[in-house]
Amino acid sequence: MRGLTMAYPLTIPAILRRTEALFPRRAIVSRNADGSLDRATYADVLDRARRLAGALTALGIHPGDRVATLCWNHSRHLETYFAVPCTGAVLHTLNLRLHHDELAHIATHAGDRLLVVDAELLPLLERFRDRAPFEQIIVIGDGAQPAGMLDYETLLADSAGIDITNVDLDERSAAAMCYTSGTTGRAKGVVYSHRCLVLHAMACAMADGFALGEGDTVLEAVPMFHANAWGLPYTAAFVGAAQILPGPWPDAHALLDLAQSEGVTFSAGVPTLWLGVLQALDAEPDRWDLSRWRMLVIGGAAASASLMRGLERHALRPVTSWGMTELAPVGTLGRLTTEAAALSETERDVIRLKPGLPGALLELRVRNDDGAIPCDGVTMGELETRGAYVASAYHGGEEPDCFTVDGWFRTGDVASIDPLGYLEIRDRSKDLIKSGGEWISSVALEGALMDHPGVAEAAVVAVPHEKWLERPVAFVVPRDGCTPGTEELRAHLATRFPGWWLPDEIVFATGIPRTSTGKFLKSALRQRLGARGHGDPVAP
Template sequence: MMDSPLLIIDLLDHGRRHHPDQQVVSRRQEGDIHRSSYREIWQRSGQLANALEQLDIKSGDCVATLAWNTHRHMELYYAVSGRGAVLHTVNPRLFSEQIEYVINHAEDKYVFVDLGFVELLESIAEQLTSVKGFVVMTDRAHMPETSLGPLHCYEDLLQNQPDSYDWPRFDENTAAALCYTSGTTGNPKGVLYSHRAMVLHAQATASRELLDLDTDTVLLPMVAMYHAGAWGAPYAAPLAGCKLVLPGAGMDGASMAELIATENVTVGLGVPTIWLTLHNHWLDQNITETSLQRVCVGGAASPRGMVETYHRRYGVYWQPIWGMTETGPLATSLPPASWLLSLPDDKRLDLQTSAGRAAFGVELGIFDAAGHALPHDGKASGELRVRGPWICRQYFKNDDMSAFPDGWLATGDIATIDADGILRVVDRIKDVVKSGGEWISSLEIENIVSQHEAVSECAVIGARHPKWDERPVLFIVARAKSHIDADAIREFLDGRIARWWMPDRIEFLTSLPRTGTGKVLKNELREQYRNILL
C-alpha cells in the first residue's frame, strides 16, 4: 500500500475540489455578515501561507490566535498547519495571567488577534517573551489605535499575495495544532494534536457515528474555535461538503436565532448553556418553529428537562456527545437512529441524557481505585479511561504522566458503560458528594431538578457536615417570572431520589459561576459555601 500522509490541508483541498461553491458564512466583528465559499477559503489560505512565509514563520513554529468563529480564523486553521507550523488557539476567557502563561509556554512567534481582544493583549504584551509581532484580523479601515507592536493588518498581509501555494508534504505525525485545557486549578495544560489525529478525527466527526454531516447539512458551531477546535467543525465541514455558519462573537440568544432563521441552520453544536440561552430567547419571542433538526450537546451533562423541552416544544433532537480537549475532542455520541426513535418517549429521552457510544477507533474502559477494569454492565461505576488514535498520550512539555496510566487517558469522570456500549457519566470524581462513606451523584440530582418548569439552571455541591463528612447543597437559578421555593423543590424530588440523597440546603442564586467554555465552576461554589452546613 502507498504510504500517503494524512494532512490537514487535504481536508480543505477536498472541499474546494468537490464542493467549491458551498457557503461559509461569518458574522464578523466589523458588524457585517460575510459570505465566502470553500474555493475562496482555499485561495485566501494560500495567500495567507505566502504571507506567513514572509513573516519568517518556519515549520514547527507556534502561531497564536485570539479570535472568534470567522472565515479569517478558518483560513488560519489551514494556512498555519498546512505549511508545517502549529496553530495555537488561545482561549481569551482565561485569566490574563493564564493567557500570558500559555503564550510563553508555547513560545508563540506571532499572535493573530480579533478586534475585540486587542485591549486584552495590550495589558500583557510586554511579558510575551517569544512573540515577534501581532496581526489584527481586520481590514485597513477598521485597524485600531493600539500600543501593540510590531503590528500588521490581516488584509494588508494577504493583499497582492498569490492565491496558490506549494503546500509541503511531510510526516503525518507532525504537530498541527495546540490547545490548552481550561482547567479550574493550576496552570492550563497543553494538548498537541498531530495532522494524523486531526484528519482521522475529522473523518469520524463527519461520519454517522458522531455528527452525521453531509451536503444538505447547515452546520452552526456555537462552540468557539478557540476551544478544542470548535469540536472539529472547521475540519469536518469541508470534508462533508456542508454549509458552515460561523457566529463570530454572537453568542447571545437573539444573534443565534437570527443566524438559524436566515441561514436555515439544521445542526448546532454547543454546551447546554448555549441551548438554554437560545430557548429563553425563543420563549420570550414565543417561537416554536425552527429549521433546526438537531443540537449536538457536550461539555457538560445534558439536563433531562432541556432534552424534553427541545423535543416537545421545537421538535429538535438533542444529540448527546462526550469528549475533552484531550480526546480530540469528540469521542462518543448518540445520533438519531431508527431503533432509538422507535422507543417510547421516556426511554428515548433517558438515553439522550447519556453520553452515547464510542466512535470507531475510540476504546472506553472503567476502572476502580486500584486500577482494575470493571464490567460493562450498566451498574458498576468507576473512573472512565479512554484510548485511541486521536487521544492525548502526554501533555505538551509536561513530564507528569499521572493522567495516563497504562496507556490510557484517565478522564476524572465517574461513569458506567452498559452491555450495548452506552456511556453514562455519573459525576466528576471531584464533584461527587461523599456522605457517610457513600457516594451521591450531583449530576443525577441536577438532572431531575432541571425538569421542574420553574428551574432555569441548577448545581449541586458537597458541603462539609459535622456527622456525615459531606452533604449535598442545591443551588437553583429560577426562570424569569416564576415563583418557586425550597419546599416545592423538595416535594418535586420526593420519590425521585433516595431519601438520604435529599439536599440539606437549597439556595436560590441569580446566576452560576462559569468557566470561559460554559462549565459551572463548582470549585467556586464549594469555596464560598463549603461551611454552609456547619
C-alpha cells in the same frame, strides 16, 4: 507479508485538496459585529489562506512554530485554521474568555511566536501582552493598527501566496494545540497531529456521528477558540458542508436569525447556549422557520431532560454528547441504535439523556480499585479511553499519571456503561460527594433540579460535615417569574433519590459562575460556602 496499499498521508492539506477539487463553490458566511454578513466560498477562503501562509513564511514562521489566535468565529479565523498547519506550523487558539493571567501563562507555556488577534480584543491583549512571548502581532480589523503591530489585510494584499494543498508533511507532525479548561488546576496543553485531526473529522462525519455531507449547512455556534470548535471547521471542509460563522458576541437571536436565513441543518454547543435559544423560542415560538435544522448537538456539560424536551417542543432534534480537549474533542454521541430504539418510550428517554456511544476508532473502559467493572449501567468507576485521536501525553510532560502504563487516558470522570454500551457520566472524580461512606452524584442531583419547571440552572457541591464527612449543598437559579421554595425542591428530589442524597441546604442565587467553556465553576461555589461564618447565609 505486508499489504500493497499506498501510504497516503492523513494531513490537513489532504482535506483541503478534496475541498478545493469538489466543493469550491460551497458557502462560507460570516456575521459581523453590526449584524451584516460577509459571503464567500471555500475557493475564496483557500485563496486567502494561501496568501496568509505566504505572509507567515515571509515573517519567519517555520515548521513547528506556534502561531496563536485570539479571535471570534469568522472567515479570517477559518483562514488561519487552513493556512497555519499547512505551513508545518502549529495553530494555537487562545480562549478569549480566560483571565488575562491564565492567557499569559498559556501563551508562554506553549511558546507562541506570533499572534493573530481581532481588533475588538486588543484591550484584552494589552492586559497580558508584556508577559507573553509574541514576537509579532497581526491585527484583524479596519483602520490604523497600533504601533508595532501588523495589519492582516495589508499582509495578505502584499503576499504572493504559497501552495498549501500540495505540501509534503508528516501526518504525525503537530498541526494544532489547545489547552484544557483548567477545572482541576492549571490548564494543560494538548497537541494534535495532522493524522489525529483527519481521523477525528472522518469519525465525526460518519452516519452514526454528526452524519454531515455536502448538502449540510453547519452553524458553528461552538467557539473556534476552544477545542478546535469541536472539529467542525475540518469536518465541514472534509465533506464540503457550508460553514456559518456567527462572529463576535453571538446571542440566541443572532443564532436563530442565521439558522433561518442560511437554512442551517446542523449545529453544536454547550447547554447554556441552547438554554438561551430555548428561552428565545418560548418567547416568540412563531418567529423563526427552523424546518431544515435536522440535528443539534449538546455537549460540554450534561443536558437536562427539561432542555431536551423544550427544544423538541419546537421541533428541533437535540442529541447529547461527551468529549474532552484530550479527545480532539468529540468522544460520544447519544444516537439510538436499533436495539435502543426498540425499547419502551420511558427506557428510550433514559438512554437519550446519556452521552451515548463512542465514536469510530475510540474505545472506552471503566475501572475501579478492583480493575475493570461490568457494563451493567450501575457499577461506577473512573472512565478511561484510548483511540486514534486521544492525547498520549500533555505538552511539557505535565501530569504523566493521567496516562496508564497500558496506554489509556484517565479522564477523571466517574462513569458507568450500560449493557448496550451507552456511557453515563456520573460525576467528575473531584465533584463526587462521599457521605457516610456512600457516593452521591452531583450531576444526577443537578439534572433532577433542572428538570423542575421553576429552575433555570442548578449546581451541587460537597461541604465538609463532622459526622458524614461530606454533604451536598445545591445552588439554584430560579426561572424568571418563578419562586420555588426549599421544601418544594427537596420534595421534587425525594421522588427520585433516597433521603440521604437530598441536599442539606439549597442556596438561591442570581447566577452560577462558569468556566471559560461554559462549565459550572464549582471551586468558586465551594469558596463562597467556605467564606461564610457558621450558620450564615450565602450571598446570592
